[in-house]
Amino acid sequence: MADEILSQNEIDALLSALSSGEMDANQLKQDEATNKVRVYDFKRALRFSKDQIRSISRIHENFARLLTTYFSAQLRTYVHISVASVDQIPYEEFIRSIPTMTILNIYSMSPLEGRIIFEFNPNIAYAMLERMLGGKGGGVNKVDSLTEIESTLMTQLFENGLDNLREAWASFVDIDPILEEFEVNPQFLQLVSPNETVVVVSLDTTIGESSGMINICIPHVVLEPIIPKLSVHYWMQTEKNKERKPGEYDKLTKNLEGATLDMQVLLGKTSITMNDLLNLQKNDVMQLSQSITDPLVMMADQEPLFYVQPGKKKNKLAVQILEEIKGGNPIDE
Numbered sequence: 001m002a003d004e005i006l007s008q009n010e011i012d013a014l015l016s017a018l019s020s021g022e023m024d025a026n027q028l029k030q031d032e033a034t035n036k037v038r039v040y041d042f043k044r045a046l047r048f049s050k051d052q053i054r055s056i057s058r059i060h061e062n063f064a065r066l067l068t069t070y071f072s073a074q075l076r077t078y079v080h081i082s083v084a085s086v087d088q089i090p091y092e093e094f095i096r097s098i099p100t101m102t103i104l105n106i107y108s109m110s111p112l113e114g115r116i117i118f119e120f121n122p123n124i125a126y127a128m129l130e131r132m133l134g135g136k137g138g139g140v141n142k143v144d145s146l147t148e149i150e151s152t153l154m155t156q157l158f159e160n161g162l163d164n165l166r167e168a169w170a171s172f173v174d175i176d177p178i179l180e181e182f183e184v185n186p187q188f189l190q191l192v193s194p195n196e197t198v199v200v201v202s203l204d205t206t207i208g209e210s211s212g213m214i215n216i217c218i219p220h221v222v223l224e225p226i227i228p229k230l231s232v233h234y235w236m237q238t239e240k241n242k243e244r245k246p247g248e249y250d251k252l253t254k255n256l257e258g259a260t261l262d263m264q265v266l267l268g269k270t271s272i273t274m275n276d277l278l279n280l281q282k283n284d285v286m287q288l289s290q291s292i293t294d295p296l297v298m299m300a301d302q303e304p305l306f307y308v309q310p311g312k313k314k315n316k317l318a319v320q321i322l323e324e325i326k327g328g329n330p331i332d333e
Contacts, residue, residue, distance in 0.1 A: 047197045047220055048088050052230040055172075056223075057086045060201045060216065063168035067203075070161050075131040077208045084204040084213070092194035094217050095186050104189065105158050106181040107165075112173065114221040115180065115191055118158070121212030124205050129154060136208065146184065155182050172229050192219045199223065265308060265319055266290075266297045295322050 048056075064081040071079040103120040130136065132153055162177045169175050183189060192198070196219055203214040223230070268290025290296070295307035298319060308319035 048199065048223075048227075049231070052227060053086055053088065053199070055230040056199055056201065056218075057083055059168055059172065060086070060203070063164060064203055066164035066168060067161060070164050071128070071207065074157065074160070075128060075207065077131055078206070079208075080206045081214070082204050084202040086199065086201050088197055088199050090194060091192050091196045091198045091217070091219065094198055094200055094215075095189070098186050098215065100186070101184055102186065103154065104181075104183040104186060105179055106183065106189070106191070107162075107177045108180050109222055110176045110178070112175060112222050112225060114219050116219070116222055117189065117191065117215075117217040119186075119213075119215040119217070121205070121214070123210045124207055124212040124214065125154060127207045127210035128157060131208065132157065151182060155179065158182075173226050192221065196220060261300055264299045265310070266299065267310075297325070 061083050064083055068079050068081045071081070098119050099122065102122055103125040105118040105120070106115050107118065108115050129150060159179045162179065165177050166175055198220065199218045201216040201218070203216070205212055205214050268288030270286055270288050272286070295309055296319065297304050298306040298308045298321070304325045306321045306325060307323045308321050311318050311320055
């Protein structure tokens with residue numbers, strides 16, 4: 001419990017009460033030493049630290065970006081998905097919080113044990129379906145009367161998005177997610193015991209003119225094998241232990257040395273009026289600012305590198321490097 005910070009007026013009042021005898025210092029010490037009892041709800045056991053919750057949030061922020069790109073390409077409309085919240089609650093509370101009839105996808109997460117649930121708000125699910133069928137994506141809610149064709153189209157859309165889930169989790173564990181069930185009634189789902197702690201990631205989703213939530217329910221049993229990897233300490237230790245492989249530096253250097261680079265030599269420059277430019281004719285002569293006694297400038301990607309002098313080599317135009325340009329930009333001088 002954080003210590004309470006007193007204002008200057010409260011401190012003065014406290015000292016005044018102690019001086020006048022209204023408060024007993026010994027009594028204050030006894031009260032401080034008394035053990036304070038804090039109520040703990042075993043049904044809402046917190047099995048993940050704040051650090052681990054932040055790591056789970058980072059995973060799904062990346063997943064939200066990937067899913068936004070995927071749905072935008074598939075549905076050809078405006079899509080925005082972002083992480084709204086990440087909470088740990090009992091599984092029973094999650095089931096009670098979602099609508100009676102909704103779109104539920106159950107995925108296995110091999111090699112991790114257990115399964116996770118994706119709950120798509122009906123407005124979002126039907127906006128997707130309508131866009132796939134060429135509509136505007138109005139998101140009419142009729143979950144209780146899904147046809148076999150509608151169920152198949154939704155299932156295919158969700159299955160094709162599994163690569164994004166795999167990529168988002170790749171920094172922690174290599175998974176092979178598989179869509180195992182497609183359900184509309186949460187009462188038929190009993191993945192874990194009602195009091196089991198689950199992490200619920202809520203994604204705020206907008207598709208066209210429809211908006212809603214995508215809720216991801218991840219039971220503790222799924223995350224248990226990788227909990228140590230969800231801490232910042234693990235990441236710092238991993239980065240510290242990383243070593244460059246033998247020969248990696250030489251290979252990188254060799255590849256860079258073989259890269260091609262376009263070079264340009266500036267012969268000079270001048271300025272003329274627009275009228276003179278429009279009236280230029282054959283055999284007209286333009287005087288450049290470059291003197292024939294001064295070296296030219298060799299550049300790469302508009303960056304001056306060397307002073308050079310022009311010449312020929314085997315009947316081809318060539319330049320000879322005279323000096324490296326260090327600092328400044330002689331082109332602007």
